[in-house]
Amino acid sequence: MSEHAAEPVLEPVRQSRLDQKTRYKLSATDKFISVVIYTLFSLFALICVYPFYSIIINTISANDISARGDVVFFPKHIHFQNYIDVFKIPGLGHAALVSLGRTVIGTSLTVGASAFLGFMFSQEDMWARKFWYRFTVITMFFSAGIIPWYLTMRSLHLTNNFLAYILPTVVAPFFIILVKTFVESTPKELQQAASIDGAGTMTIFFRIMLPICKPILATVAIFAAVDQWNSFQDTLLLVTDSNLYSLQFILYNYINQASSLSTMVNLQNAGSTAMSSLSTKQTTTSIRMTVTIIVVAPILLIYPIFQRFFVKGIMIGAVKG
Amino acid sequence: MLTYNKRSTSFRKFLYISPFMVLLFIFAYYPLYGWVYAFFDYTPPIPLSKSPFVGLQWFRSLVENQVKVDQLLQVIKNTFGMSGLTLLFSWLPMVFAIFLTEIKAVRFRKFIQTVTTLPNFISWVLVYSLAFSMFSSEGVINGMLRQLGLTDAPILFLQSSDHVWLTMWMWTTWKALGWSAILYIAAIMGIDDSLYEAAHVDGATRMQVIRHVVLPSMLPTYFVLLMLQIASFLNNGLEQYFVFQNAFNKDSIQVLDLYVYNLAMGGGSYSVSVAISMLKSLISVVLLFSVNGLSKMLRGESIV
Numbered sequence: 001m002s003e004h005a006a007e008p009v010l011e012p013v014r015q016s017r018l019d020q021k022t023r024y025k026l027s028a029t030d031k032f033i034s035v036v037i038y039t040l041f042s043l044f045a046l047i048c049v050y051p052f053y054s055i056i057i058n059t060i061s062a063n064d065i066s067a068r069g070d071v072v073f074f075p076k077h078i079h080f081q082n083y084i085d086v087f088k089i090p091g092l093g094h095a096a097l098v099s100l101g102r103t104v105i106g107t108s109l110t111v112g113a114s115a116f117l118g119f120m121f122s123q124e125d126m127w128a129r130k131f132w133y134r135f136t137v138i139t140m141f142f143s144a145g146i147i148p149w150y151l152t153m154r155s156l157h158l159t160n161n162f163l164a165y166i167l168p169t170v171v172a173p174f175f176i177i178l179v180k181t182f183v184e185s186t187p188k189e190l191q192q193a194a195s196i197d198g199a200g201t202m203t204i205f206f207r208i209m210l211p212i213c214k215p216i217l218a219t220v221a222i223f224a225a226v227d228q229w230n231s232f233q234d235t236l237l238l239v240t241d242s243n244l245y246s247l248q249f250i251l252y253n254y255i256n257q258a259s260s261l262s263t264m265v266n267l268q269n270a271g272s273t274a275m276s277s278l279s280t281k282q283t284t285t286s287i288r289m290t291v292t293i294i295v296v297a298p299i300l301l302i303y304p305i306f307q308r309f310f311v312k313g314i315m316i317g318a319v320k321g
Numbered sequence: 322m323l324t325y326n327k328r329s330t331s332f333r334k335f336l337y338i339s340p341f342m343v344l345l346f347i348f349a350y351y352p353l354y355g356w357v358y359a360f361f362d363y364t365p366p367i368p369l370s371k372s373p374f375v376g377l378q379w380f381r382s383l384v385e386n387q388v389k390v391d392q393l394l395q396v397i398k399n400t401f402g403m404s405g406l407t408l409l410f411s412w413l414p415m416v417f418a419i420f421l422t423e424i425k426a427v428r429f430r431k432f433i434q435t436v437t438t439l440p441n442f443i444s445w446v447l448v449y450s451l452a453f454s455m456f457s458s459e460g461v462i463n464g465m466l467r468q469l470g471l472t473d474a475p476i477l478f479l480q481s482s483d484h485v486w487l488t489m490w491m492w493t494t495w496k497a498l499g500w501s502a503i504l505y506i507a508a509i510m511g512i513d514d515s516l517y518e519a520a521h522v523d524g525a526t527r528m529q530v531i532r533h534v535v536l537p538s539m540l541p542t543y544f545v546l547l548m549l550q551i552a553s554f555l556n557n558g559l560e561q562y563f564v565f566q567n568a569f570n571k572d573s574i575q576v577l578d579l580y581v582y583n584l585a586m587g588g589g590s591y592s593v594s595v596a597i598s599m600l601k602s603l604i605s606v607v608l609l610f611s612v613n614g615l616s617k618m619l620r621g622e623s624i625v
Contacts, residue, residue, distance in 0.1 A: 069464025145598025148355025230444035
């Protein structure tokens with residue numbers, strides 16, 4: 001990987017072209033328009049960021065103040081007791097493991113399958129290739145509906161089963177299209193040369209295509225991981241066993257029943273006398289917000305690092321498709 | 322011999338992908354078999370094989386029972402209302418992209434793009450949690466209003482049944498606007514430079530360039546996305562409305578997907594909800610193909 005891999009959102013070449021395109025002589029109206037544009041975009045950016053910021057400063061502020069909704073711009077009486085307490089809630093650690101497990105296993109399988117199928121659908125000599133490609137892509141546009149889907153999953157004994165998180169996501173048409181488009185943009189001669197040297201389909205895939213496809217596979221991996229981490233509907237429909245609850249599901253439950261949880265945590269801490277000061281005593285709000293931060297943290301952390309990859313990935317797909 | 326070899330290679334390539342095609346069949350095509358439940362009087366513990374076959378009874382019940390008709394009409398109204406709002410403002414991401422690329426301060430532009438795409442990557446549960454922290458009675462907004470002395474009693478934003486369509490549209494927009502704009506930004510960068518140069522030579526102002534160069538180049542992308550949106554008019558999804566629903570806003574928030582879920586999972590009426598599901602899927606497919614046909618006729622290109 002060269003230095004270019006570290007370039008931000010827009011590539012340097014595009015950047016300069018874009019700047020050339022927007023080089024005008026500014027009239028008074030244009031300047032006025034500029035002011036309006038800057039103001040509106042700043043405002044929208046603020047609306048996008050503020051909720052995250054607000055929750056973070058609330059979780060580290062004194063709980064009695066934040067429960068009144070009085071922490072607005074800056075944290076007040078900073079402490080980290082909330083995070084220590086919330087990790088003591090039974091079931092939360094387990095849910096984190098479930099979420100992590102489905103994200104790691106599910107993402108690996110989805111990326112592997114998308115890479116392989118994207119490559120195979122570019123093989124023009126495959127039997128009935130067009131049919132199978134359509135067979136795959138058309139599923140993006142219809143579904144039987146959630147209840148028939150639920151009944152099917154139940155008849156396959158995939159309710160209360162970890163596999164229900166993984167198996168349905170393995171074949172993902174959208175990702176397959178992304179990889180296929182990418183593979184088709186690479187020179188055909190690479191594959192032909194390898195084939196003349198005696199490489200079989202599998203060798204070509206593993207030794208030649210996989211290394212070339214790394215950028216697009218990184219994009220697919222991020223999308224798939226975010227999908228898995230965020231998934232809520234499948235737990236809601238298919239899981240009643242609390243051992244299989246995901247973090248998202250636990251969070252949803254906490255929003256609806258956080259008051260009983262805060263009582264529980266406060267009772268647990270009642271023994272250790274030092275903890276029960278008003279500013280660190282758990283409230284409905286403090287528990288809910290702290291769990292929210294724990295669920296959103298992985299995304300907030302990986303997002304800035306990977307943003308440039310997936311923006312590029314989507315753009316490649318969009319420009320060609 | 323050679324043709325035999327070729328044919329066997331070509332079939333072997335299919336064999337490699339066949340396990341995946343089986344998976345796809347099981348999870349995307351086999352659920353269609355679930356539609357048979359719509360024709361039986363099915364109550365959960367009793368297996369389908371022992372349930373009586375009732376033909377079109379459930380479909381008839383949808384139009385015969387006045388209470389159900391009213392309920393369904395309200396749900397359809399909500400679905401149309403919320404999808405309609407989204408459709409009405411479907412040009413927003415395009416305008417967003419056009420003006421974002423007009424910004425010359427590179428750092429500022431990148432910052433805006435990064436920050437506004439972030440909400441797209443969090444789940445609806447998290448969005449709801451943020452909404453709760455902001456807008457509940459002890460939330461930040463009420464705290465702010467109280468501090469400024471504007472309100473005495475907290476405003477119950479989330480429990481209100483007023484303006485639900487609008488607030489739901491606003492959450493969707495908050496989550497998706499920045500991300501949807503990326504496709505258009507890609508389209509803008511694909512515009513041929515000579516068009517700009519020609520416009521500059523002709524002395525075009527900034528707004529003239531936008532109107533005569535940028536906008537026309539965006540319209541094909543816009544129409545493709547618009548058609549896809551029309552094709553999925555009935556599919557507003559479940560999660561957003563599920564997490565935001567409560568006893569107070571239930572009447573105006575239930576879209577078809579949520580209604581079907583509530584009927585089956587809350588009320589145990591599997592057969593009726595499968596019947597509605599089935600009608601919805603069929604109408605969606607018809608919509609998709611009509612839009613596809615329309616696209617072929619008007620633009621000579623199909624979208625599917």
